[in-house]
Amino acid sequence: MSAAEHTPPADDIGTRLRMVRQIYGLTQRELARRAGVTNGAISLIEQNRVSPSISSLKKILHGIPLSLAEFFTTNFAAADQLFFGVGDFTEIAFGADISMRMVGQSMKNRALQMLHETYQPGADTGLDMLRHTGEEAGIIISGCLTVTIGAQERTLQPGQAYYFRSDIPHRFRNQGDEPCVLISANSPPSF
Amino acid sequence: MSAAEHTPPADDIGTRLRMVRQIYGLTQRELARRAGVTNGAISLIEQNRVSPSISSLKKILHGIPLSLAEFFTTNFAAADQLFFGVGDFTEIAFGADISMRMVGQSMKNRALQMLHETYQPGADTGLDMLRHTGEEAGIIISGCLTVTIGAQERTLQPGQAYYFRSDIPHRFRNQGDEPCVLISANSPPSF
DNA sequence: TCCGAATGTTTAGAATTATCAACAGATTTA
DNA sequence: TAAATCTGTTGATAATTCTAAACATTCGGA
Numbered sequence: 001m002s003a004a005e006h007t008p009p010a011d012d013i014g015t016r017l018r019m020v021r022q023i024y025g026l027t028q029r030e031l032a033r034r035a036g037v038t039n040g041a042i043s044l045i046e047q048n049r050v051s052p053s054i055s056s057l058k059k060i061l062h063g064i065p066l067s068l069a070e071f072f073t074t075n076f077a078a079a080d081q082l083f084f085g086v087g088d089f090t091e092i093a094f095g096a097d098i099s100m101r102m103v104g105q106s107m108k109n110r111a112l113q114m115l116h117e118t119y120q121p122g123a124d125t126g127l128d129m130l131r132h133t134g135e136e137a138g139i140i141i142s143g144c145l146t147v148t149i150g151a152q153e154r155t156l157q158p159g160q161a162y163y164f165r166s167d168i169p170h171r172f173r174n175q176g177d178e179p180c181v182l183i184s185a186n187s188p189p190s191f
Numbered sequence: 192m193s194a195a196e197h198t199p200p201a202d203d204i205g206t207r208l209r210m211v212r213q214i215y216g217l218t219q220r221e222l223a224r225r226a227g228v229t230n231g232a233i234s235l236i237e238q239n240r241v242s243p244s245i246s247s248l249k250k251i252l253h254g255i256p257l258s259l260a261e262f263f264t265t266n267f268a269a270a271d272q273l274f275f276g277v278g279d280f281t282e283i284a285f286g287a288d289i290s291m292r293m294v295g296q297s298m299k300n301r302a303l304q305m306l307h308e309t310y311q312p313g314a315d316t317g318l319d320m321l322r323h324t325g326e327e328a329g330i331i332i333s334g335c336l337t338v339t340i341g342a343q344e345r346t347l348q349p350g351q352a353y354y355f356r357s358d359i360p361h362r363f364r365n366q367g368d369e370p371c372v373l374i375s376a377n378s379p380p381s382f
Numbered sequence: 383t384c385c386g387a388a389t390g391t392t393t394a395g396a397a398t399t400a401t402c403a404a405c406a407g408a409t410t411t412a
Numbered sequence: 413t414a415a416a417t418c419t420g421t422t423g424a425t426a427a428t429t430c431t432a433a434a435c436a437t438t439c440g441g442a
Contacts, residue, residue, distance in 0.1 A: 040400075050398070
């Protein structure tokens with residue numbers, strides 16, 4: 001271990017609690033009401049002016065709700081960015097006529113990968129079908145996309161969607177004459 | 192969720208702390224000394240007569256040592272049985288002349304599988320080599336065992352050992368004229 | 383058996399935490 | 413602008429936790 005480790009911003013209980021509370025959009029008073037403690041107690045804890053008893057912390061977390069194990073385990077720093085602008089997407093190369101833009105920078109330690117994809121007319125992921133672990137789903141935004149899943153094939157229109165286990169061989173292609181845009185998700189991230 | 196869930200024996204902090212302390216073979220006084228608290232405090236906490244503050248619990252766990260996250264996450268109930276008699280092994284069928292006896296009953300939620308294996312003369316796991324995820328290792332106790340790992344093959348004598356990634360095709364057989372006994376381990380459990 | 387050491391438990395008091403109510407600043411509403 | 417919230421913070425007091433020391437019990441060894 002290096003001594004100057006990348007500091008987790010919420011090593012102290014107070015900051016950690018404040019982060020959680022704000023992520024869940026609660027005020028000190030609202031959380032206090034749900035948990036059955038006073039707002040003052042939460043204030044003092046969040047300022048690290050007192051170290052709560054397990055029973056108090058348990059009550060407070062119950063109002064979120066969150067278990068002690070989740071509270072101490074979850075990496076809230078990883079969830080620090082909740083909203084992503086166009087500039088916060090990462091382009092993933094997949095041929096010249098397929099654009100895949102991933103929400104966020106790195107999928108390390110994430111359970112989900114969300115993509116904004118564009119298939120130009122004629123684009124095709126190829127005859128040797130894709131296969132990987134996990135599950136995936138997508139919804140067509142505009143244009144048409146021909147999706148082959150195992151033995152089944154269908155051309156999806158805007159508003160339609162697919163969902164399948166990713167270990168079933170699959171293939172995507174745009175047989176129309178206008179670009180196809182879709183939003184898709186993989187779990188766990190496949191690249 | 193069912194209401195009458197299988198009760199984890201250490202849902203309360205006190206019992207949980209007592210289990211951990213005893214697993215690590217510490218007395219209240221010894222742990223208190225290491226942690227910089229009094230033995231009385233530990234006694235009261237273990238009896239659930241007080242609910243420790245986070246700072247106290249953190250100090251105490253530091254003396255074990257264990258992090259708060261580990262303390263609340265780890266399933267100590269799974270590690271309740273620490274020692275296993277001959278009767279605590281589970282026989283795993285693997286042909287008539289190969290005996291595999293596993294330490295413990297079930298490998299659910301375990302990271303490691305420990306086996307006591309006996310290969311009768313002529314025993315062979317077969318030409319179509321074994322492959323699975325994880326890693327495995329073993330030490331020969333008596334007799335000889337011919338181990339094939341990928342392109343390499345070697346006949347091991349008592350005291351010798353192997354260690355390889357289990358996704359490399361592998362095969363075991365006893366070409367000698369006396370039974371071969373060995374101890375082996377898989378991580379994660381392969382069956 | 384008796385003694386000594388080791389273990390966990392208990393009690394009174396010091397230290398810390400939680401409550402209640404009041405306070406100050408920011409935002410909304412009339 | 414002023415009134416009315418709503419936010420987080422703070423002080424005095426009540427409640428709880430932690431310490432220090434004594435107590436009770438068990439286990440071995442002389």
